[in-house]
Amino acid sequence: MMAAFILAFSLLTLLMFFVSYCRSLTASSLHTSISEDVRDVTGIQVRAAGRDYARVMQILQLCPDRPEDRSGLQIVGAYFSFLNLLEQGFARISPALRTWAEEERASCAHFAAVALGRRIALNREMLAQQVEL
Amino acid sequence: MSDFFGLAIWVVGMVAGVCFVTSSLIRGSFLKYFFLNLYVLLSMFADLSRQYTLRVFGLNSDQYYYVYYYTDCLLTIALFVAVISLASRVFDELNLAKFVRVVAILLLLGTAGFSYAVVAQSTDRLSTSFANELSQNLYFVGLVLTYLLWGAVLKLKETRTRLVQMILSLGLYFSAYAGSYALLNLAPKYEVVQYLAPILGCFLPISWALTTMRHSEDSRLTPARLVAVPR
Numbered sequence: 001m002m003a004a005f006i007l008a009f010s011l012l013t014l015l016m017f018f019v020s021y022c023r024s025l026t027a028s029s030l031h032t033s034i035s036e037d038v039r040d041v042t043g044i045q046v047r048a049a050g051r052d053y054a055r056v057m058q059i060l061q062l063c064p065d066r067p068e069d070r071s072g073l074q075i076v077g078a079y080f081s082f083l084n085l086l087e088q089g090f091a092r093i094s095p096a097l098r099t100w101a102e103e104e105r106a107s108c109a110h111f112a113a114v115a116l117g118r119r120i121a122l123n124r125e126m127l128a129q130q131v132e133l
Numbered sequence: 134m135s136d137f138f139g140l141a142i143w144v145v146g147m148v149a150g151v152c153f154v155t156s157s158l159i160r161g162s163f164l165k166y167f168f169l170n171l172y173v174l175l176s177m178f179a180d181l182s183r184q185y186t187l188r189v190f191g192l193n194s195d196q197y198y199y200v201y202y203y204t205d206c207l208l209t210i211a212l213f214v215a216v217i218s219l220a221s222r223v224f225d226e227l228n229l230a231k232f233v234r235v236v237a238i239l240l241l242l243g244t245a246g247f248s249y250a251v252v253a254q255s256t257d258r259l260s261t262s263f264a265n266e267l268s269q270n271l272y273f274v275g276l277v278l279t280y281l282l283w284g285a286v287l288k289l290k291e292t293r294t295r296l297v298q299m300i301l302s303l304g305l306y307f308s309a310y311a312g313s314y315a316l317l318n319l320a321p322k323y324e325v326v327q328y329l330a331p332i333l334g335c336f337l338p339i340s341w342a343l344t345t346m347r348h349s350e351d352s353r354l355t356p357a358r359l360v361a362v363p364r
Contacts, residue, residue: 003318010312013280017304020283024297027354071343 022079025072026107034110035117048113050105053080056112063119064126073115080108138328143180146335150177153342160345162295168218169299172211173338179204199261206264209271213241216275219300220282223291240278244270276307294352295344302340309333 034044041059044052060073083101091098150173157163157170182200190196217237221230248266255262283304291297313329320326 003315007312007315007319010308010315014305014308014312017283017301017308021298021301021305024294024301024354028294028348028352030355068347072347 018079018082022075023104023107025076026079026104026111029111029114030107032114032117034113035120037120038113038117041120042113042116044109044113048106048109050083050102050109053105053109053112056109056116060112060116060119063116063123066115066119066122069115069118073112076108076111080105083108139331142328142331142335143184146180146331146338147177149335149338149342150174150180153338153345156342156345160349162345162350165350166218166299166341166345168211168215169341172208172215173341175211176208176334176338179208202261202264202268206268209268209275210241213237213271213275213278216278216282216303219296219303220278220285222296223282223285223289223300227289240274241271244274276311279303279307292353292355293350294348294354295350297354298344298348299341302337302344305340306333306337309336 034048038044038056042052042056044056048056057077083105087098087101087105091101153173154163154170157166163170182204183197186194186197186200214237217233220237221233224230224233245267248263248270252263252266279300282300285291286297286300310330310333313326313333316326316329
């Protein structure tokens with residue numbers, strides 16, 4: 001009984017810390033605006049929305065990898081999947097939860113779009129170096 | 134636990150520890166987060182000692198028994214000190230760092246006194262029982278302190294990305310560890326449950342290393358983004 005209570009409590013706190021950790025990751029990119037290049041490639045107009053995430057990730061995989069971004073993108077990817085599950089499972093019960101999940105999905109898309117901008121910039125640098133050689 | 138899988142987790146843990154200490158040295162944050170580095174260094178030392186005694190004396194030997202419980206106690210004290218060092222950084226701007234340290238020493242002495250009082254009733258292997266009791270009680274105090282610290286981070290609207298992510302990693306670690314411990318009690322017959330605690334041991338150095346590499350000391354974030362569900 002006690003073990004079951006500890007398990008339930010620790011799962012709840014784990015979930016809370018996981019969401020906060022992911023939000024702290026996406027928050028670090030909120031100060032950076034999405035570059036013109038990314039807007040051109042992805043079709044994002046003003047703000048990234050949750051539905052843009054899959055497209056941004058597809059384009060990200062076409063660009064040369066930046067090891068610094070890899071772990072962050074993986075964690076945010078897991079968070080995005082969790083939000084999708086949440087939206088499909090509980091959104092009908094609570095509209096407020098649906099709005100929150102959609103906002104979070106949008107910040108995941110923004111995070112991925114900022115990472116894409118960095119990869120495009122890296123790609124340009126590499127191309128310029130090759131031209132110089 | 135199968136020998137190969139156990140050894141693989143051990144290697145990952147050692148590599149993660151080396152990565153964290155190296156990245157701290159490279160990014161110039163070794164002294165700023167000294168107690169976190171000390172904990173990781175001590176956990177690597179404990180892993181090496183345990184592996185050595187396990188290979189030389191075997192799992193059921195007295196030597197392994199002593200090394201396991203004494204290093205466990207040492208690691209819990211180091212983790213407690215690491216939590217306190219993060220707390221004193223959070224409360225530093227309010228000039229409460231000294232107060233936090235005094236409370237920490239009192240808590241440590243209180244927990245040690247309580248553990249001694251519990252163990253003093255039995256005369257069997259007093260020092261090892263004390264180490265085990267102190268380790269468990271101090272671990273619980275550390276867990277509660279981490280949750281309180283997270284509450285303080287939200288209340289004080291802490292913006293330092295590195296500090297926030299290091300505390301969040303600790304919160305994730307403590308929650309997952311407590312969950313794995315409960316699961317072990319609920320379903321001890323499943324072998325996969327026995328792998329959880331060693332895997333979680335690798336989590337802290339990996340997460341801290343990523344934070345050190347990803348963010349500089351000057352990185353800031355919006356405090357409102359930290360609350361799991363904003364009101």
